[in-house]
Amino acid sequence: MEPATIITAATAIAVGLILAAAGLGSALAWGIISSKTLEGISRQPEMRPQLLTNTFLFGGLMESFPFIVLALSLWFIIANPFLG
Template sequence: MSPELLVSIYSSTAISVGIILAAAGLGSALGWGLICSKYIEGIARQPEMRPQLMGQMLFTGGLMEAFPMIILGMSMWFVFANPFAGAVKTALGG
């Protein structure tokens, strides 16, 4: 296996992981924005529902924060235990 091929695989994986993490962060930020805007709309419509709405907002926000952490774990797997490099090594017989 040539070193250039291995470097190409690792660099492509690093760029892909960066794009994936950026997309996950953007998705989480947009989700938080939508959650908070709907929370404020709900308080504006029914101010007496504020405690219930806040609990639901924080619960949903917690789920929204879990998404980038799951993506981070998967990205670390791609960075440190790169399955593409192993597949190329196996395919080339090395």
């Protein structure tokens, strides 16, 4: 096989693993954020508005990570720096 074919195949596998890890990490983080918010609301119901505001703020920040990883993965697929 040609080296370019091997590099392209290895890049495709690596991108798949990277995207899977980012998705799994995002799902786990949402679960932790949600469980801690519900735990805080159950302990202090009067703090509900502040806790929900913080939940959506941190959730939005946490969701930016998979999008950054997606952009990096697309860069590896479209303009593969290892083929140059």
